[in-house]
Amino acid sequence: IVPRLRPFASTVFAEMTALAVRTKSVNLGQGFPDSDGPRSMLDAAKQAIDDGINQYPPGQGRPELLDAVAEHRTRYGTHYDPASEILVTTGATEGITAAVLGLVDAGEEVIVLEPYYDSYAAAIAMAGATKRVVSLAQRGEGRFEVDVDALRAAVTSRTRAIIVNSPHNPTGTVFTRDELAGIARVCVDNDLIAITDEVYEHLVFGDAEHIPLTTLPGMAERTVSVSSAGKSFNCTGWKIGWACGRAELIAATRAAKQFLTFVSGAPFQPAVAHALRTELGWVERLRDSLSEKHDRLAEGLAKAGFGVLSSAGTYFVCADVRPLGYTDATELAWQLPERIGVAAVPVSAFAESGGYEHLLRFAFCKSNEVIDEAISRLHQLA
Numbered sequence: 001i002v003p004r005l006r007p008f009a010s011t012v013f014a015e016m017t018a019l020a021v022r023t024k025s026v027n028l029g030q031g032f033p034d035s036d037g038p039r040s041m042l043d044a045a046k047q048a049i050d051d052g053i054n055q056y057p058p059g060q061g062r063p064e065l066l067d068a069v070a071e072h073r074t075r076y077g078t079h080y081d082p083a084s085e086i087l088v089t090t091g092a093t094e095g096i097t098a099a100v101l102g103l104v105d106a107g108e109e110v111i112v113l114e115p116y117y118d119s120y121a122a123a124i125a126m127a128g129a130t131k132r133v134v135s136l137a138q139r140g141e142g143r144f145e146v147d148v149d150a151l152r153a154a155v156t157s158r159t160r161a162i163i164v165n166s167p168h169n170p171t172g173t174v175f176t177r178d179e180l181a182g183i184a185r186v187c188v189d190n191d192l193i194a195i196t197d198e199v200y201e202h203l204v205f206g207d208a209e210h211i212p213l214t215t216l217p218g219m220a221e222r223t224v225s226v227s228s229a230g231k232s233f234n235c236t237g238w239k240i241g242w243a244c245g246r247a248e249l250i251a252a253t254r255a256a257k258q259f260l261t262f263v264s265g266a267p268f269q270p271a272v273a274h275a276l277r278t279e280l281g282w283v284e285r286l287r288d289s290l291s292e293k294h295d296r297l298a299e300g301l302a303k304a305g306f307g308v309l310s311s312a313g314t315y316f317v318c319a320d321v322r323p324l325g326y327t328d329a330t331e332l333a334w335q336l337p338e339r340i341g342v343a344a345v346p347v348s349a350f351a352e353s354g355g356y357e358h359l360l361r362f363a364f365c366k367s368n369e370v371i372d373e374a375i376s377r378l379h380q381l382a
């Protein structure tokens with residue numbers, strides 16, 4: 001492995017899932033749902049295969065999916081030309097990586113807000129760029145917040161872009177309009193590109209609202225908005241995502257995408273288009289059910305003795321292990337499968353600075369039985 005990719009030889013999610021399988025643990029580590037997406041979407045994929053949609057689709061993506069994404073984004077008041085301002089990608093992962101590769105030159109800097117999803121650092125390394133880390137600050141009841149002053153202070157003359165993930169993995173923070181406005185001002189003042197990761201856009205609970213950064217003043221011309229079908233429609237294995245932005249930003253993203261994968265899964269594209277057009281009611285029910293599962297897991301973790309942090313969206317809730325008498329959640333995470341048959345992910349895996357050593361991330365995108373079984377096993381820690 002070349003030095004710049006050496007830190008990325010394996011991912012915590014894959015390793016923890018392998019350990020969970022080996023120890024027959026309840027897996028609340030890697031975030032993937034244990035039930036399928038809407039029936040009509042699954043049928044549409046089968047139909048597409050039967051209809052012979054099995055060869056290379058167009059490079060930009062199949063027209064029905066480009067149209068469906070454009071129409072879907074109008075819910076935020078944003079308008080894109082499907083022919084030039086939307087690109088279908090192999091999941092959000094490829095969309096983000098291709099945007100970084102196409103828009104950031106070697107030696108330039110990209111800001112990430114820590115804790116951050118692991119693929120961002122790898123994408124920046126692949127581009128030969130430098131990552132600059134700004135930590136989210138934990139306030140009040142444990143909500144992680146953007147420190148706009150720290151963000152502004154991290155910008156240098158070499159900074160080209162920032163990656164912004166909201167709803168945020170692993171903390172479940174949904175950035176407020178004020179926080180986004182602060183980020184937007186830093187971007188505009190310093191002529192930065194924003195690459196947003198909105199894969200949990202539909203999975204926000206209670207009063208929280210997903211606001212795409214591109215809708216803030218001055219951001220439309222400098223934002224590549226990335227999302228995907230995996231989390232909205234319980235099809236994380238289909239790997240159909242999309243990037244939206246001004247034509248020159250999408251052309252740059254496409255320049256990289258076409259030599260990473262060229263095109264993305266043909267028969268899944270009409271199926272996802274169908275789901276975006278007709279199954280948003282299903283997604284609302286999914287969101288409501290995940291909100292209940294969040295409460296179920298959060299209450300269970302609190303009863304088992306954890307300090308539970310607030311989470312307003314995503315699949316995840318973070319918990320403090322110190323009330324149980326532990327200090328090192330990373331060490332604990334690697335012991336839990338053997339000791340009590342539960343897998344979780346240490347938040348330290350999303351961070352390089354200190355300050356997250358006491359936190360575990362638990363996924364609640366699972367059946368109630370699985371959540372309850374995990375909670376009952378976690379009681380053995382007390």
Ligand code: PMP
Binds near residue numbers: 093094165197229230
């Ligand atoms: N971003 C975040 C924040 C994620 O949690 C994930 C994991 N699903 C991804 C991106 C990857 O999305 P996809 O599977 O569409 O590539």
Ligand code: GLN
Binds near residue numbers: 029030031169
């Ligand atoms: N997004 C998922 C998580 O955070 C994992 C996806 C992966 O394994 N790369 O758990």
